[in-house]
Each structure stands twice: as structure tokens, then as C-alpha cells.
Amino acid sequence: MKVKFLTLYPEIFPGFLGYSVTGKALSDGKWSFETVNIRDYAFDKYGSVDDTPCGGGAGMVMRADVLGAAIKANYTSGKLIYMSPRGKPLTQEKVHQLANEPEFTIICGRFEGVDQRVLEAYEAEEISIGDYVLTGGEQAAMIMLDSIIRLLPDVLGNSQSYQDESFENSLLEYPQYTRPIEWEGRTVPEVLLSGHHKNIENWRKEQSLKITKENRPDLLKKYLDLQKV
Numbered sequence: 081m082k083v084k085f086l087t088l089y090p091e092i093f094p095g096f097l098g099y100s101v102t103g104k105a106l107s108d109g110k111w112s113f114e115t116v117n118i119r120d121y122a123f124d125k126y127g128s129v130d131d132t133p134c135g136g137g138a139g140m141v142m143r144a145d146v147l148g149a150a151i152k153a154n155y156t157s158g159k160l161i162y163m164s165p166r167g168k169p170l171t172q173e174k175v176h177q178l179a180n181e182p183e184f185t186i187i188c189g190r191f192e193g194v195d196q197r198v199l200e201a202y203e204a205e206e207i208s209i210g211d212y213v214l215t216g217g218e219q220a221a222m223i224m225l226d227s228i229i230r231l232l233p234d235v236l237g238n239s240q241s242y243q244d245e246s247f248e249n250s251l252l253e254y255p256q257y258t259r260p261i262e263w264e265g266r267t268v269p270e271v272l273l274s275g276h277h278k279n280i281e282n283w284r285k286e287q288s289l290k291i292t293k294e295n296r297p298d299l300l301k302k303y304l305d306l307q308k309v
Contacts, residue, residue, distance in 0.1 A: 081181070081229070082184070083113040083225060084186070086150050086151065086186065086187045087216075087218055088117065088118050088119055088129065088188075088216075090116070092218045094113060095218075096226070097113075101235055101236060104235075110233075111225075116150060116153075118146060118147060118150045120150070121146050123146065128143075130142050130143060130191050141193060141194065142195060147194055148198050148201065148202075151185075151187070158181060159178075159183070159205060160185050160202055160205065161186045161207055162199055162204040162206050163208075164189065164193070164207070164217070165213050168205075168208065169210070170224055174207075175224075179231040187204060187217065188216060188217030189216065189217045209224060249303070251289065251292045251303055252288060252291045252299065253288065254287040254288045255287055255291075257269070261273070
């Protein structure tokens with residue numbers, strides 16, 4: 081999988097993606113990345129990339145001519161994504177779809193955003209990682225890629241590692257335990273020590289349902305609706 085970042089801060093990458101399983105996947109050639117400094121496409125000697133918003137308002141907006149030039153010179157194929165809090169939410173279902181894409185170009189915005197005309201001209205897909213605002217799209221891009229890279233073939237080593245995780249089946253994951261069996265007066269639930277696989281499976285399902293009901297009733301409704309289909 082090839083990834084290209086359009087950013088004002090190329091030195092940020094690969095950041096935490098250079099560690100753990102995503103870092104190993106990078107070293108193994110399962111994914112690669114390239115950074116493009118948007119400021120290199122500025123038209124003045126100061127490297128200006130932003131200007132005040134038309135119609136007034138706080139902050140600055142990334143210019144269409146500068147960002148458009150950066151996209152035109154570097155975007156050739158694959159998905160063009162703009163990380164934006166107003167985009168469609170990133171879900172595990174969407175992550176699975178993106179994990180099948182061989183190539184991405186990701187626009188990492190700054191300031192109050194980017195000129196809308198660029199997004200329309202290049203039909204960029206807007207994706208949000210949550211209902212909050214960050215200082216830049218670089219952080220969001222890395223979070224999105226972390227969720228994608230771990231699904232690439234042989235990155236986790238065992239596909240079962242993610243199949244039981246939260247959101248894979250519209251439920252949150254059940255509690256996990258390991259040794260020591262007793263810790264500060266708290267013990268591992270007996271059923272997990274029983275060796276009875278069916279009882280363990282049932283317990284985990286009950287716990288997933290309970291946790292999902294408490295923390296994400298919206299997900300539980302989705303899960304129950306799917307059971308009716």
C-alpha cells in the first residue's frame with residue numbers, strides 16, 4: 081500500500097506509525113509513504129499558503145491556488161482523502177474498505193480548513209476520526225492509517241487478533257485478563273480458567289452485550305437490528 085501525505089509539516093511522518101506492528105510493516109515493505117510539502121508550491125518568497133476567509137471570520141484558510149498546485153503535481157491515482165471534522169465518520173467498516181485500496185493521497189489541512197473549491201475540483205473524500213477538532217490533519221491521518229495498516233495481510237500475524245475486537249461485529253470487546261490469576265485481591269473470572277470453550281464463548285458474548293449496552297447503546301441497537309435481518 082502506497083501513501084502520499086500533502087502537509088505543511090512533512091517531518092511529522094511517519095511518527096508513531098514507525099513503531100510496533102505498523103513500523104515493522106513499514107520496514108517489511110507492506111506499506112510505504114512519501115511526503116509533499118505544500119509550502120513548496122507557494123507563489124511568493126515568503127512561502128504563503130493561507131489567507132483570510134472570504135466573508136470574514138476568525139483564522140486563516142489554505143489557498144486554493146497553492147494547495148491545488150500541490151495536488152496537481154503529486155496526485156496521480158488512487159483515493160484522494162481530506163482529513164476533516166466535518167467528513168463522514170471513520171468506522172471499522174470503512175477501515176476494511178480502505179484496507180483494500182492500494183494507494184492513497186491524503187490532504188492534511190491546517191488553520192480553519194482549505195478552500196472548498198479545491199475539494200470540489202479534485203473530488204476529495206472527506207473523512208473524520210471523531211466529533212472533535214485537532215490542530216491539523218496530520219494526527220488524524222496517522223490514526224486513520226494505523227487502523228488500516230493493521231488489517232493488511234500478515235501485519236498482525238493472526239487474523240483472529242482483530243476479528244473479536246470492538247466494532248468488528250457491532251459490539252464492543254469483552255474484558256481481557258492474563259496472569260497473575262490473583263492481583264491485589266482481584267481474581268480472573270473462573271469461567272476463563274475452566275477450559276470449557278463454549279462457556280467461555282457465551283461469557284464473552286454476554287460481557288460484550290453488557291458493555292455495549294452501557295457505553296454505546298447506539299451500537300447495541302445496530303447489532304440487534306442486524307440480528308433481525
